[in-house]
Amino acid sequence: MRTKCFLFLLTVFALLGCFEPPPEFPDSDIEGYKPIYASDSNNTVELQGARSIDNPGQIYVKGELLLINEIGEGLHIIDNSDISSPQNLGFLKVRGSENMALKDGVLYINQFNSLLVIDVNDIQNFNIIAKHEDVLNGNSYEVPVPPVSGYYFECVDPSRGQVIGWQLTTINSPKCYR
Amino acid sequence: MLQIKRILFLVWVVLVFACESDSNDFNPSLGGTGTGGSLAKFTIVGDNLLVLQSGSVIQYFIGADGDLVLVRELPFFASNLETIFPYGDKVFIGSNDQVYFLGFDGDNKLDLLSSYRHITACDPVVAANGIAFSTLRNTGCRFNSDEVLDVIDISNIENPQLIKSYQTEAPYGLTVNEQNLFVCERGGVAMHDISDPQNILTKGFLEFTGETPLDLIHTQGYLIVRTDKNIYNMSYTASGVLTVLAKVE
Numbered sequence: 164m165r166t167k168c169f170l171f172l173l174t175v176f177a178l179l180g181c182f183e184p185p186p187e188f189p190d191s192d193i194e195g196y197k198p199i200y201a202s203d204s205n206n207t208v209e210l211q212g213a214r215s216i217d218n219p220g221q222i223y224v225k226g227e228l229l230l231i232n233e234i235g236e237g238l239h240i241i242d243n244s245d246i247s248s249p250q251n252l253g254f255l256k257v258r259g260s261e262n263m264a265l266k267d268g269v270l271y272i273n274q275f276n277s278l279l280v281i282d283v284n285d286i287q288n289f290n291i292i293a294k295h296e297d298v299l300n301g302n303s304y305e306v307p308v309p310p311v312s313g314y315y316f317e318c319v320d321p322s323r324g325q326v327i328g329w330q331l332t333t334i335n336s337p338k339c340y341r
Numbered sequence: 342m343l344q345i346k347r348i349l350f351l352v353w354v355v356l357v358f359a360c361e362s363d364s365n366d367f368n369p370s371l372g373g374t375g376t377g378g379s380l381a382k383f384t385i386v387g388d389n390l391l392v393l394q395s396g397s398v399i400q401y402f403i404g405a406d407g408d409l410v411l412v413r414e415l416p417f418f419a420s421n422l423e424t425i426f427p428y429g430d431k432v433f434i435g436s437n438d439q440v441y442f443l444g445f446d447g448d449n450k451l452d453l454l455s456s457y458r459h460i461t462a463c464d465p466v467v468a469a470n471g472i473a474f475s476t477l478r479n480t481g482c483r484f485n486s487d488e489v490l491d492v493i494d495i496s497n498i499e500n501p502q503l504i505k506s507y508q509t510e511a512p513y514g515l516t517v518n519e520q521n522l523f524v525c526e527r528g529g530v531a532m533h534d535i536s537d538p539q540n541i542l543t544k545g546f547l548e549f550t551g552e553t554p555l556d557l558i559h560t561q562g563y564l565i566v567r568t569d570k571n572i573y574n575m576s577y578t579a580s581g582v583l584t585v586l587a588k589v590e
Contacts, residue, residue: 216590221382222567224560225375227367231572231589241589242367246563246574249589252367264383264390268371269407271383271390278392280408284371293408300394 188315190336195315199328201275204258208274208281208291213239213251225265235259238272240286255289259327273299276325297324312341378556378567379426379465379514386427391451393425393434398443400451415451417441424465431498433473435464440475442498457493457501465556469517471496472504472538476512476524488512490524492538504538514556516564521577523564525554530566532581545581 216239220232229241229249237257242250259275268284269292276299280292309316309329315337319326374385382393390409392399397416401409417436424435432451434441440457466475473493490507513525522533522541529548533541552568557575563586564575572589 216572219567219570219572221378221380222556222558222565222572223375223377223381224558224565225371225373226369228369228371228375229565229572229589231567239589242369243565243574243589244367244369246576247586249574249587250367251590262381262383262392264377264381264385265371265375266385266390266403267373267407269403271385271409273383278409282407292406295409298399298411299392 186340188336188338188340192333192335193315193337194331195317195334195337196309196311196329197317197332197334198319198326199330200323201259201277201325201327202323204327206258206274207256208279208289209256210286210289211237211254211256214254216251221262223263223265230263230265232260232263234261238263253286255283255286275327276300276305308341315340376558376560378558379467379516380424380556382425384425384427384432386430386432386445389445389449389451391425391427391432393422395422398422398425398432398434398451402449413450415443415453426465426467428468428473433466433468435466435475437464440464440466440473440493440501442495442501444498455499455501457503465514467515467517467522468495469519469535472535473501474515474517474522474535476509476515476526478512490515490526490541492535492541494538505541507541511553513554514567516557516559518559523557523559523577525557525566528553530554530557530564530575530583532577532583543581545577545583547575547583547585 216231218234220234223230227244229243231239233239237260238255240252242252257272257274260272263272270281270283272279276297278295278298282290282292306326306328316339317334317337318339384391388403390401390403397414399414400412402412404410419436421437422434426433432443442454443451444454446452464475464477466473473495475491477489479488488509490509492504494502494504510527515524520536522535524531529546531543532545534544535541549568552570554566554568557564557566566573566575574586576584576586
């Protein structure tokens with residue numbers, strides 16, 4: 164009997180938990196989540212030394228050149244002229260990248276939800292021709308809400324572009340809760 | 342004195358040659374367009390870059406300076422578009438319930454020509470000689486259905502017709518040349534003779550232990566294979582012997 168009563172109370176509390184009204188929004192500093200925007204991350208495109216292939220994604224071939232996407236990090240540049248002994252030459256860092264194509268020495272690659280146009284005819288001196296900001300959607304980096312519920316969070320400002328993550332920190336006068 | 346000069350000269354020669362072999366003289370020809378895998382979401386057809394989104398395709402015109410000009414965004418009633426593959430001046434899109442066949446109209450705008458509905462699964466699609474090949478997978482995917490390799494007659498692209506469905510297991514990406522179809526399936530890479538689409542014959546198979554081949558590209562008589570962990574160069578013989586030549590690392 165006692166167990167039944169306890170279970171009943173537990174159920175009631177659990178249900179109450181479900182219908183918990185949104186809390187008051189404090190007008191002060193409080194622990195909560197702050198969005199990390201794609202535009203906050205270090206989006207510098209740069210040529211780096213060869214690194215190991217850890218999480219390979221899309222592959223792309225042009226003659227003896229093989230490009231391998233390190234998912235979300237950039238492109239491995241491989242000299243595949245000797246297919247028995249491919250040479251890892253370097254790494255083009257493009258954060259948030261997943262997809263690419265190449266035409267006449269111009270590389271088209273996404274950086275989060277932006278599209279970069281990069282002249283790679285001389286890879287040592289590559290040249291960013293254009294950056295088309297926020298033209299893509301549906302890439303796997305978008306995280307529109309904080310990962311954990313029960314926290315205040317800084318409301319997302321769509322004008323700052325795509326949210327790629329959340330940081331638990333002290334925020335001031337939040338207006339959103341999850 | 343002469344001796345020292347001679348030695349210095351030799352040292353200089355050695356240094357020059359050492360520098361030369363050190364410096365990277367890899368200068369690939371980058372004219373034209375390359376090749377992506379069957380799971381690609383970016384592809385180039387003529388002077389167009391096509392970008393696959395989950396529910397639309399964006400067509401950009403590539404100008405003389407390489408920069409992009411938006412032509413159109415073609416929306417689909419689906420939100421499950423997964424792969425895009427160029428075939429001549431046509432474009433195939435694999436989604437999880439249909440294969441879409443697209444082309445360019447008189448104004449060079451991308452448009453839908455036809456679609457081929459299949460059982461619900463995950464499916465990249467490739468083609469050669471008027472025949473399209475599409476693998477339908479449910480392993481690690483959404484739905485419970487047969488896993489098959491569909492062979493589709495697209496000689497009349499307005500009216501695609503299923504030629505035959507072949508049973509397989511856990512198929513992923515695929516690539517094709519004139520005579521052979523290579524498929525990531527059954528935990529390895531299979532090579533099939535496709536000279537008779539009514540009767541596709543498996544010529545060879547190479548199992549991968551501890552990793553799963555996901556996609557591959559056929560180029561210049563060899564294969565580049567991407568698994569969930571690594572990238573490999575692979576050779577094949579006409580009789581179906583598949584060999585890993587090297588791991589790219």
